Amino acid sequence: MFSFVMFAAYLIVLFLVIKDIFSDRLRPGWVKAMWILAVLLFPLLGCLAYMLFYGQQMAVRESVRQDASQREASDDMADYVRRTANSNPAEQIAAAKRLLDEGTITRDEFQMLKARALG
Numbered sequence: 156m157f158s159f160v161m162f163a164a165y166l167i168v169l170f171l172v173i174k175d176i177f178s179d180r181l182r183p184g185w186v187k188a189m190w191i192l193a194v195l196l197f198p199l200l201g202c203l204a205y206m207l208f209y210g211q212q213m214a215v216r217e218s219v220r221q222d223a224s225q226r227e228a229s230d231d232m233a234d235y236v237r238r239t240a241n242s243n244p245a246e247q248i249a250a251a252k253r254l255l256d257e258g259t260i261t262r263d264e265f266q267m268l269k270a271r272a273l274g
Contacts, residue, residue, distance in 0.1 A: 165198070165199070165202075168202050168206070169194065169198065171213070172194055172201075172202050172206070172213075173191070173194065175209070175213045175216065175217075176194075176205070178216060179212075179216065190205060193205075244272040244273055247268070247271075248269050248272050248273075251265050251268040251269060252265070
C-alpha cells in the first residue's frame with residue numbers, strides 16, 4: 156500500500172513538472188527539451204532537480220493561472236448579471252409573447268411569465 160501511494164505521489168509530481176515545463180513561456184525551447192530529457196531519463200532525480208531550481212516559479216505561475224481563471228469566471232458572471240438585470244418587464248413580456256406565438260410555451264406558462272415580470 157505504501158509503495159502504491161508513493162508511486163501515485165511520484166506520478167502527480169511528474170505530471171506537474173511536465174505541465175510546468177511546457178507552460179513556461181519565457182524559457183527557450185531547447186531548455187524545455189533538456190528538462191524533458193532529464194525528467195524522462197532520470198525520473199526521480201530530474202523531478203527533484205526541477206523542483207529545486209524552479210519550485211518557487213512553479214507556484215507563482217500556477218497562482219497567476221488560477222487568478223486569471225477566477226477573473227474570467229467573475230467577468231462571465233458579471234456579464235450575465237448585466238444582461239439579465241437590464242431587461243425591463245416590457246421586454247420580458249414581449250419575449251414571452253414571442254414564445255407563445257411560436258408555440259414554444261402554453262397560454263398558462265405565458266400568464267405565469269407575465270405575472271413574474273410584473274410582480
